[in-house]
Amino acid sequence: MNLSSDTVSVLKNFSDINENILIKPGNKIQTISTMKNVLAEAEITEKFESEFGIYKLPEFLRSIELFESPELNFNGSSYMTIADSKTKQSIKYFFADKSVLVAPGKSINMPDKFVTFTFKKNDFAQLTKAATSLNLPDVTVKGDGKIIKVIASDRKNKSSNQYSIDVGESDKKFTAYFRMENFKQVVDDYDVAISSKKLSHFINRNKPIQYWIALEPDSEF
Numbered sequence: 070m071n072l073s074s075d076t077v078s079v080l081k082n083f084s085d086i087n088e089n090i091l092i093k094p095g096n097k098i099q100t101i102s103t104m105k106n107v108l109a110e111a112e113i114t115e116k117f118e119s120e121f122g123i124y125k126l127p128e129f130l131r132s133i134e135l136f137e138s139p140e141l142n143f144n145g146s147s148y149m150t151i152a153d154s155k156t157k158q159s160i161k162y163f164f165a166d167k168s169v170l171v172a173p174g175k176s177i178n179m180p181d182k183f184v185t186f187t188f189k190k191n192d193f194a195q196l197t198k199a200a201t202s203l204n205l206p207d208v209t210v211k212g213d214g215k216i217i218k219v220i221a222s223d224r225k226n227k228s229s230n231q232y233s234i235d236v237g238e239s240d241k242k243f244t245a246y247f248r249m250e251n252f253k254q255v256v257d258d259y260d261v262a263i264s265s266k267k268l269s270h271f272i273n274r275n276k277p278i279q280y281w282i283a284l285e286p287d288s289e290f
Contacts, residue, residue, distance in 0.1 A: 070141045076113045077130065078255075079278060083109055084126040086253045089165070091122045091172035101173040107251050108173055112277035119143060122172075124165035132160050177281045179270050182262040183290055186217050186237035188271070190258045196221055197256060199232035200249050208247040210263060212239045221249065245269065246285035254280050265290040 072080075083090060083100040086107050090100050096116045101108045121143075123129045133139045136153040143149050152159040196219055199205070205221040212218075217237040223229035224246070245263050258274040267284040 070115060070117075070143070071139070072133065072141065073114050075276075076115055077133065079111045079113065080126060081130060082253070082255050082278075083111075084130065087171055088126050089122070089124055089170040089172065090126050091120065091167055091170050092117050093120050094118060099173045099176075101171060102251070102253075103171050105171075106283035107253055108177060108281040109253070110176070110279055119145065120167075121149070122165040122167050122170045124169065129162065132162055135160070177268070177270075179262055179264055179268065179281075180266040181264050183265040184212060184217070184239050184241045184243060185260065185262045186239070187274075188219070188236055188259045188261050190256060192219070192234050192236055193254075193256050193259070195234060196232070197252070203230045203232060205230065205232065206249050208249050208252060210236075210243075210245040210247070210261075212241045212243045214240055214242045244289045246288045247282060248285065251282050 086102050086109055087100045092098060094117055096113050097110060098113060099110045132151055136151065136158065138153050138155055139151050140154060141149050141151055148161050148163040150159055151162055200221040205223055207222050207224045209220040209222065210217065211220060215238065216235050217239050218233050219236050220231060220233040222231040254271055255278065257276065259271045260274060262270045267288050269282045269284060271280040271282065273279060
């Protein structure tokens with residue numbers, strides 16, 4: 070099996086959420102953060118025939134990068150072989166027991182869609198850049214009954230710098246709080262739904278990948 074560049078990119082993104090991953094049979098891969106407040110799911114072009122676990126996903130990805138044209142060979146045992154048809158190199162890479170991995174259970178169904186909006190790639194990129202540049206750890210999605218704003222700030226500091234951008238319109242009034250450290254999505258265009266049960270859903274408009282991110286407990290609806 071050869072992994073496409075798109076699948077490798079997804080795995081790199083997932084490694085930012087959790088270094089563990091449990092790959093199940095089929096063409097869908099999932100991961101969940103160790104705090105279980107970020108869940109991600111993607112459809113890939115490859116189809117895995119059996120279940121296997123990787124304890125250190127970044128290490129696995131570095132192993133693949135050692136080869137120009139890496140091919141993964143599964144023989145139903147406790148490891149895979151990573152090899153390159155153009156060279157005589159190979160790596161025997163052992164799987165992790167699923168009992169030591171933090172992996173998703175059932176898929177999530179959104180309890181409701183209190184408010185929805187489109188988060189454009191450029192707006193997402195600007196938010197990320199502003200939060201990093203100004204060292205702002207919090208993200209707030211706020212509706213005042215007319216405009217939906219996404220705000221980066223430090224909620225523990227009343228004199229904190231603040232960045233905001235208008236992302237849509239709604240007649241709903243709400244304040245949804247996130248931690249910037251939980252915004253692990255690939256920067257892209259997203260259809261966003263926020264539930265009054267303090268859960269959000271980000272569906273990528275260009276790639277078959279989606280994220281569920283828990284809101285902070287003091288969010289208000």
